[in-house]
Amino acid sequence: METLEFQAEARQLLQLMVHSIYSNKDIFLRELISNASDALDKLRLAKLQDGLEADTSDLHIEIEVDAEARTLVVRDNGIGMTREEVVALIGTIAKSGTAELLSKLKEAKESPELIGQFGVGFYSTFMVADRVELVTRKAGTEGHGTRWESAGEGTFTIDDAPDAPIGTTVTLHLRPKDEDDALYDYTDEWKIKEIVKRYSDFISFPIRKGDEVLNSQKALWARPRSEVTDEEYHEFYKHISHDWTDPLEIINMKAEGTFEYEALLFIPSRAPHDLFQRDARRGLQLYVKRVFIMDDSRELIPDYLRFVKGVVDAADLSLNISREILQQDRHIQMIRRRLVKKVLSTIKDLLSSNPEKYATFWREFGRAVKEGLLAEPDNHKPILEIASFATTEGTEPTTLAAYVERMKEGQEEIYFLTGESRSQVENSPHMEAFREQGYEVLILTDPVDEIWVDVVPEFDGKKLRSIARGSVDLPKDEDKPEPEGDFGPLLGFLTEKLTEQVKEVRLSHRLTTSAACLVSDADDITPALEKMYRAMGQ
Numbered sequence: 338m339e340t341l342e343f344q345a346e347a348r349q350l351l352q353l354m355v356h357s358i359y360s361n362k363d364i365f366l367r368e369l370i371s372n373a374s375d376a377l378d379k380l381r382l383a384k385l386q387d388g389l390e391a392d393t394s395d396l397h398i399e400i401e402v403d404a405e406a407r408t409l410v411v412r413d414n415g416i417g418m419t420r421e422e423v424v425a426l427i428g429t430i431a432k433s434g435t436a437e438l439l440s441k442l443k444e445a446k447e448s449p450e451l452i453g454q455f456g457v458g459f460y461s462t463f464m465v466a467d468r469v470e471l472v473t474r475k476a477g478t479e480g481h482g483t484r485w486e487s488a489g490e491g492t493f494t495i496d497d498a499p500d501a502p503i504g505t506t507v508t509l510h511l512r513p514k515d516e517d518d519a520l521y522d523y524t525d526e527w528k529i530k531e532i533v534k535r536y537s538d539f540i541s542f543p544i545r546k547g548d549e550v551l552n553s554q555k556a557l558w559a560r561p562r563s564e565v566t567d568e569e570y571h572e573f574y575k576h577i578s579h580d581w582t583d584p585l586e587i588i589n590m591k592a593e594g595t596f597e598y599e600a601l602l603f604i605p606s607r608a609p610h611d612l613f614q615r616d617a618r619r620g621l622q623l624y625v626k627r628v629f630i631m632d633d634s635r636e637l638i639p640d641y642l643r644f645v646k647g648v649v650d651a652a653d654l655s656l657n658i659s660r661e662i663l664q665q666d667r668h669i670q671m672i673r674r675r676l677v678k679k680v681l682s683t684i685k686d687l688l689s690s691n692p693e694k695y696a697t698f699w700r701e702f703g704r705a706v707k708e709g710l711l712a713e714p715d716n717h718k719p720i721l722e723i724a725s726f727a728t729t730e731g732t733e734p735t736t737l738a739a740y741v742e743r744m745k746e747g748q749e750e751i752y753f754l755t756g757e758s759r760s761q762v763e764n765s766p767h768m769e770a771f772r773e774q775g776y777e778v779l780i781l782t783d784p785v786d787e788i789w790v791d792v793v794p795e796f797d798g799k800k801l802r803s804i805a806r807g808s809v810d811l812p813k814d815e816d817k818p819e820p821e822g823d824f825g826p827l828l829g830f831l832t833e834k835l836t837e838q839v840k841e842v843r844l845s846h847r848l849t850t851s852a853a854c855l856v857s858d859a860d861d862i863t864p865a866l867e868k869m870y871r872a873m874g875q
């Protein structure tokens with residue numbers, strides 16, 4: 338037997354679990370069932386795709402309780418783990434951004450749904466157990482299995498398990514009942530049934546307790562929306578996303594005919610902490626005729642909609658389909674185009690049907706969505722239609738349509754100014770004349786704004802125009818007197834003196850209180866973009 342230490346981050350997280358910061362402890366069972374279900378999917382897939390020899394005739398999950406001994410057991414006959422896998426998977430958290438998230442988690446004791454973002458389901462067992470044993474044997478391997486045990490403190494032990502069957506058995510030694518004055522106990526029959534029904538009803542393998550099957554196993558995406566409760570959808574969402582908060586919006590799709598598929602998509606209500614991290618998990622789950630094929634299928638949804646979670650079940654694909662084939666598959670590309678269209682139109686509908694939800698959506702995901710203006714020129718219009726931007730008119734963001742609606746008489750173009758912050762943009766000398774004459778200007782401060790404004794020429798027939806570039810044709814203010822006198826010599830003098838620094842010095846109508854300002858040529862890159870390129874080492 339060997340005693341090993343948990344990795345530092347894992348130890349911290351366990352601490353949080355042991356001194357449970359999460360009020361809903363029931364979810365430990367959901368997490369164990371979810372892991373068991375994944376393991377069963379993996380075994381079926383290994384047989385199907387890699388030709389692994391395995392008996393998959395009775396894939397299932399079993400729950401056993403012993404009230405006397407105060408134990409609760411969850412067993413699966415899935416893929417199992419090797420000794421190395423147990424140490425690596427259960428002893429460490431290998432996910433990006435863990436340290437950062439942990440510090441946030443400690444600050445925010447009140448928002449424990451953050452825990453879910455770790456995908457640390459297994460550790461949640463320590464909320465209810467003071468000792469956890471895991472016995473496992475990997476399908477397709479010779480020899481003995483492995484036994485892991487821990488009290489959730491700093492260490493765990495690992496040992497051989499000679500007689501372990503294929504699959505995984507997790508045994509929880511439940512904390513004494515009187516520790517918290519709960520009305521129920523996790524050895525209560527009704528409590529187990531209630532938790533399974535609530536959180537795991539859609540799991541596609543039978544969850545048994547004795548001779549009884551506790552879940553209906555119905556694929557949620559295959560059921561008519563009217564027959565599924567919001568709560569069922571929400572639990573399914575949590576199962577596939579590892580998010581612990583309810584989704585913002587649910588999207589059902591069904592296509593019949595030459596190429597059949599069903600899709601169930603979710604728009605989360607919060608951006609994940611790793612939305613802008615390259616190695617973050619993204620993509621949808623792919624099923625073929627109810628059989629799970631793969632997680633994180635990026636082929637099904639473009640990167641700029643990477644926050645969308647969900648399932649696509651395609652009827653006509655081969656069960657053996659690989660990622661390489663997926664990338665080229667015509668049907669997959671067609672499904673992807675339809676999903677994009679549907680997601681964008683759903684958001685557009687929210688704009689009028691539920692402005693509050695729309696505002697949440699844009700606040701959380703707008704920065705990512707704007708990347709789509711670069712990635713998908715064909716979708717400029719639908720993306721711009723759902724975009725909103727900070728503006729000099731008021732504190733709330735505005736859509737372009739609303740901006741156009743408010744345009745002053747004679748105004749032909751949509752004015753914007755990019756910069757690093759709202760205050761920087763508002764205090765820019767470029768702003769003076771526009772403010773003075775009451776022209777609304779959009780305030781674009783996301784890094785991606787610098788880039789898309791260069792590739793998107795117009796919206797609704799109105800040119801998008803940076804007020805920092807070239808000579809903006811501001812309709813002349815009649816009340817303002819022409820500058821008097823001959824400025825020729827002064828301008829000539831300045832141009833000569835500043836020849837290293839600027840291309841030209843010219844008289845301008847755009848300033849009211851400042852004496853001078855720097856503008857770029859219409860074709861030059863903006864100062865902020867210049868800075869960004871420099872930061873990227875170009």
Ligand code: ADP
Pocket residue numbers: 368372373376413415416417418426427455456457458459460504505579
């Ligand atoms: P997650 O499920 O988000 O990966 P968990 O903490 O729930 O995180 O589980 C960690 C890992 O341990 C899983 O990814 C899986 O590889 C492995 N694992 C957990 N439970 C099982 C099981 N019952 N059978 C096989 N592997 C398991």
Ligand code: MG
Pocket residue numbers: 368371372456457458459
């Ligand atoms: Mg899990």
